[in-house]
Amino acid sequence: MTLNQLEYFCAVCRYHSITRAANELYVSQPTISVAIRNLENEFHIRLFNHGKNQLALTPEGEAFYKKADQLLHYSQDLYSEFSLTARGNESIRLGIPPILSTVFFPEIMLAFQEKTHIPLQLFEYGSVRACKMVESEELDLAIANLDFYNVDKFHYQVMKTDSHVYCVSKTNPLAKRDSITFEMLADQPSILFNTDSVQNRTIMSRFHAAEITPNIIMYSSQISTARKYILEDIAGAFFYSSVPLSCDDIIKIPIEPEITSRIGIIWKKGVYVRDSVTRFIEFAKTYQL
Incomplete structure (x- = not known):
């Protein structure tokens, strides 16, 4: 069981539709279907009844949803509560696509933390979703493919082509x-x-x-x-x-x-940028890939 699987399952419960959940989370419908099937196999339960143009939770699914929703909220609270280190440095919320993480991490993360001791809180999302989360201020920064149509809405720094x-x-x-x-x-x-x-x-x-x-x-x-x-x-x-x-x-x-494609780091325009975030941006500008 993973938090991503629980997030996909809970989204289907909220929207009563795999299609709508996939659109909201910017993942494919098969990705969500596989996550739900893996949960059912792991816990040996049936989560949904599939009717004509209808998706309904089973009694076991309803009970599972309540626990899963609580667990997701608890994990979010856990991140918020412990985002400060003993040094008093607030962690940087950084989004990065799973594929790009193989190119940029863990080397850049370790080098930055060794130099500054500022913690990084990493979230794996595709570039499209990560950029939307930067815009909504759910993330401070994102490493992303910069070749999307409205990239000029953000500040950005190209790190690699x-x-x-x-x-x-x-x-x-x-x-x-x-x-x-x-x-x-x-x-x-x-x-x-x-x-x-x-x-x-x-x-x-x-x-x-x-x-x-x-x-x-x-x-x-x-x-x-x-x-x-x-x-x-x-x-x-x-x-x-x-x-x-x-x-x-x-x-x-x-x-x-x-x-x-240009690969780089983006951050939101017109908002206050914390010192820890500014330090990561400046570090990324000089980091040699």
């Missing part, structure tokens, strides 16, 4: 190619980041521009999951070129024409 690649098993026929086009991927089973990522929107816009309906079999933020599908030659996956896949049997193929 990265290119997109398509990854396949070395046994896949595409592995022999020096580059790949979207036309070549029309029928290729593929994996994309979750729907709350800017990368997802960037790739999908390229498919649409080429008038291609892609064969997307999974939306995921977990490298280990995508890597397993790639190695079994079930699907290929779009990644940033700098994401470490830690496997010699996976081939990264450059996309033609090249797609690059």
Whole structure:
């Protein structure tokens, strides 16, 4: 059981719909369905009755929802109460997409804390959702793909420019190619980041521009999951070129024409920025990736 699974389950309970919950949380419907199924398997209970155009909690589901909702509120209170360290430094609430965390963390976090002793409170969200949470001041900062349409609503600092690649098993026929086009991927089973990522929107816009309906079999933020599908030659996956896949049997193929993205840190305009947050921003500007 994870807090994310409980959050997805409680959202479905509130909205009485997996579709609405997925839209509100900026994740795919299969992600929520899998989370609920995993909870049911773990606790050996049935949480929902599925009727025609209707989703209703079972009696066990109602009892589970009350406890899950209490646990989520308790976890939020726990974060709030213990966000100060013995030194009196208020923690920085930092959002970061799971995929980008493999590029930026833990090195930057450890280096910053070693230099300043200011704690970082990390939240894993896709770039789209993380930026909305910065705007609503639920997060102080976010490391994100900066290529979203309203980025100028925020202050931001570019930390890295990265290119997109398509990854396949070395046994896949595409592995022999020096580059790949979207036309070549029309029928290729593929994996994309979750729907709350800017990368997802960037790739999908390229498919649409080429008038291609892609064969997307999974939306995921977990490298280990995508890597397993790639190695079994079930699907290929779009990644940033700098994401470490830690496997010699996976081939990264450059996309033609090249797609690059700016990766950086964003914070809200027009609000007071605490000293600890300012120190992280200044540190990030000089940190060498």
